[in-house]
Amino acid sequence: MKKTMLGGLLAFASILLLNACTLGTKTYPNTPVKGVVEDGSKETFLKVPNATVWLIPAADVAAMGKTPIEIRKNARNDEPLEDNLAANRDRYLNAKTNGNGEFSFADVPGGKYFVYVEPANDTYLPGGDKSRIALGTDELGAAPLLIKISGNIPANATYIGSTKCIECHEEQQHFTKTLHRLGISVIGKPGKLQDYSRFPDFNKGLNKLMAGTKFWFHGYDKTRSFDKYQISTKAPADASSVSFTATFYKDSDGILKFRSENARDPKDPPRIYPVEMTYGGGVYKQRYLVRVGANLFPFVQFNQDGDDAYADRSRKQWRDYHADWFFNEETRKLANPPQAKSFDKECASCHYNGYSLTKTAAGDYIAGSANDFKGEIDIDGNGKLNEINIGCETCHGPGSAHDKAKEIDMPATIVSPNKLAAERASMICGQCHSRPQGHLKNDQPVNAANRMMLPGTSRNEFLNQFTTREDAAPKDYWPDQLHSKSHHQQYTDFIKSSKYRNGNRLVACSDCHDTHDAKFPHQLKADSSKPESCTNCHKGNTDLKKHLADKSKCTVAPEKITCSDCHNTKTMQTGAGFGKGLIGKDGKNYWMNDITSHLYDVPRKDNKGVKDVESGKAMPIPYTKACGAACHDTKNF
Secondary structure, three states, rough: OOOOOOHHHHHHHOOOOOOOOOOOOOOOOEHHHEEEEEEEOOOOOEEEEEEEEEEEEHHHHHHOOOOOOOOOOOOOOOOHHHHHEEEEEEEEOEOOOOOOOOOEEEEEOOOOEEEEEEEEOOOOOEEOOOOOOOHHHHHHHOOOOEEEEEOOOOOOOOOHHHHHHHHHHHHHHHHHHOOHHOOOEOOOOOOOOOOOOOOOOOHHHHHHHOEEEEEEEEEOOOOOOOOEEEEOOOOOOOOHHEEEEEEEEEEEOEEEEEEEOOOOOOOOOEEEEEEEEEOOOOEEEEEEEEOOOOOEEEEEEOOOOOOOOOOOOHEEEEEOOOHHHHHHOOOOEEOOOOHOOOOHOOOHHHHHOEEEEEEOOOOOOOOOOOEEOOOOOOOOOOOOOOOOOOOHHHHOOOOHHHHOOHHHHHHHEEEEEEHHHHHHHHHHOOOOOOOOOOOOOOOOOOOOOOOOOOOOOOHHHHHHOOOOEEEEEEHHEEEOOOOOOOOOOOOHHHHHOOOOOOOOEEOOOOHHHHHOOOHHHHHHOOOOOOOHHHHHOHHHOHHHHHHHHHHOOOOOOOOHHHHHHHOOOEOOOOOOOOOEEEEEOOOOOOEEEEOOOOOOOOOOOOOOOHHHHHHOOOOOOOOOOHHHHHOOHHHOO
């Protein structure tokens, strides 16, 4: 869907460029520009004819970055290249490729431009590998441009599973060590595409359950969300506050189970449930998927960094996760979870490779995913193992056509995210690292057919076809309605940052994160504890001592802190967080959370999410987390 935008400031910026003015002080020459558009590698590629090569003025993108981003369908400024092109097609320079994929511009006015390719049909996806960095006309005219564009997924393509992909792409075998592959595990039966060697404490919580653990669920509070009960491994002093207990044990058949018992009504028969899978475990938390009839339901959360000494129930070692589905406070009876709240329907879409969903006549929701003989489990009962974790095709698209194509045609039948414009590449991650609601009226971003978007989909098409609410609700933000409070909202933050919209380099998630490997935590390409993780791009800030002095008048030794201490505040919590931060003279404690904000700003202590907020409930900021002690004396807060 095309979107329109008021010209105004953007048009003015382009006029400056057309008169050889620039972003900054450098003057750029007018120049002829030529090049070629191809689709593949050096060895296997086809020239792409009839494509339109657009020159999008960097000044227009920079001007858009100064406007408040619109988080809505058909927004005019949430896709930096596509929205600018939609508004200015009649005045942007463009050239068509000939039968050999060649294009040329006779005379390009001096300035900086993003080079954007629009294919003639849906065989290819728009963008190209030259669309992310603004190039001056001195660079554009220095030598012929070689632009690589991504293929698209043929309409009849189907999922074939990651094992088939790795047979040819052996160099990506280490993908099996990423947390995207390890998210869901069958207890006692790790999949053949799951390598846990980098996470020795992955099943720290599971091991406690296998050894035998009894939980008391007490202190019911209906105003809370998923943790309405306090949970403890010892009977609370007030026995009357206990609703029910759950005892985990390894049965004689080797299967982990738990027995629920009604503490309010001893005549209510106990119930026994098998625990089939773990959900998470690599960082911060692990939950447990319980089989109830045809469906799976998450139950109980283990926080790796939890401490029972903390009064906050969300930061203890164990946390309730929807125990209210297993006990009815109104009837005071044990209960089975509601079918409509199954993991298949509420959660699985962002985990399963090739997710599908079927509702049976009995009211059960049965999720399906790609068949793979090295998969984790036969989840849909068709006699074949399935991939119930993110696979190659989650980011590259269903691979059947690619697998069967002639070598020369292969690049055109699969999505190559690094050849997409940054806004489309980031959308692949963003569909799950944000909090829209899909057509099931929950956090699963699925369309009316209960399918996830294909990689390469534009943000606007995603919002129109796969969401009924574009992003997080007000409660998922801190009171400033800017910084995310709930987890898996990294993309929610990121699109508001200057990295997403600017006139120099349009950043995609994969610029910092390695989607295929996990050498550093969170699949980062560089060690975030070292300044090089940022200064490799921010070359003007390699002198951290000067940067600190210029920005904050700070004289602390640079080796005591790193860029992320200030620019990547952990405003969100998914596990227990990292404990207590510093306590100011007002007695307020600022907890350290565990999920990084991707706004890259430095939230201030006078932010309405911090200033005058009840002790222990304020948004974490750089000045109040423990590492801030290197710079700031909390007694002055």
